[in-house]
Amino acid sequence: MNRSVRQALALWDLEGAEARLIAQRENAVWRIDHAGKSYALRFHRPGYRSDAELASELDWMAMLARSGLIVPRPVPRSDGGFIGRSEEHRVSLLTWLDGKPIGEVGRLAAGLNPRALSRAVGEEMARMHDLTDDWTPPQGFVRPDWRAVGLIGDDPLWGRFWEHPHLTSIQRDMFLRARKAAGRALERMDLDAGLIHADLLAENVIEHEGRIAFIDFDDAAIGYRDFELATFLLKFLDRDYYADMRAGLLEGYSARRRVQPEHLDLMLLLRALSYPGWIATRLDEPGGPARSDRAIQTALALSETYLKGRT
Template identity: 55%
Template structure:
């Protein structure tokens, strides 16, 4: 996906000759596009990562949320009225530019008071879930699933974490035992399910005026609402103020929607396990080994704590 593809895509939105520059290169290539004083975000979607119905569903949800007043990027239709354009094997979409400053990076919250930010994030998550429940998914809506089988089944969405090649025999046994027990506990819960963003990390949350904005809906899925909170919170597990951040996030969310602290603790464990599977195909990438060790240590630590708190 190179500059000629961008130059081929831009006229579909009447932006031929606009200036552009590469912003990010992960699941998508994302370009900042400027025409006059107006900025946009052009996404070239990685071939094979998402199906056409999945991409259309993502864009439909973003448009709905934008129309409801959430500070999220809104898709802009092409000349023929479609949110999604096809350029050979590549899909492209154009979004409104979202102003704001990321609340932090990695495990750091650099904007404002960390506990205040966590409380704001909890409120915004609850607002997102409320609006989504009021919308309901259209019949043709298609997104990945992050419920029980995708987390703990025979073929989890992000891979069989218990088969990570760097697990010791004891670590593998620990994760297998945890998987079995967590599966029973999860099925016993009446966990709130619905559409979630599923990637609300610091880099994807912007501080904007006196509120928050949300970016990067690429991983949105049907899942547990407490999994949404766990995804945000997991990065801060080793921080000294983790209990304060956890409580602030729960307080913010509970101001709008019911949430179980015990359920969140289980989801923190399950989220940590997913990353052990996620890193397997990325072990040979720069920094892959270091990240893998950290993810295994985090998951096994949570697994030990989880099993110690439950009788066999």
């Protein structure tokens, strides 16, 4: 256990706890075991989120947990605050949720029924959005805005995807034409928008004691609700059970909230376009070039399909 972890544990009076590093991505996440209880200790990447954004994320999670959604619950420090500092990192502590992810990298875990599982996920997404719309956030609440400007404006939140260094001139033109067409479509659509998780990949959806649970709210944002559904589906586009997953997700979500298939098609394109911008600054990371190629090819395929459907 390094010094930063020991300093962080002291903020929650958890000296002597066992600590294991379990994830090193945008944040470093340690599993903490102490006195028969388990926690997730997060070291937040410096410069990625402001104090207000982190506090807002935790406020939202706390509300969802109180309301019965299965999500990690923020744990207050001994002085009542939710955010601490250990050396150069801000840190937070969450309750640990036992369970297994439903899959990873666009592949469902063995033995799961794609349609039934996706229906359950859709129901929980809709429930999360219902609870959120009925909630009045505290003063000072702030999260990134991932609507039209944040997705396809001049400076998208995840970067100018059309300027990815590996694009050919033809590919760049394809992205720019898709961006323009998507912008026009967004102006015409009446879209449901609000606070969304924005990163419900299979790795962030787990089965916990027979129920669907959501973890990793780090990318929570103000965005389109159909974008939430598209994020879950995108990685499964090339699977033979994709149609079953899409049908199940729409069945589960539409039981509580409005969803339109044509809106979802646009959101799949917008979600795909975001990834080349994100990976462009991470090409030197392990696996970066391969992930970049996949992101570009997926975004190109959806761009071509979308543009053909509009001509």
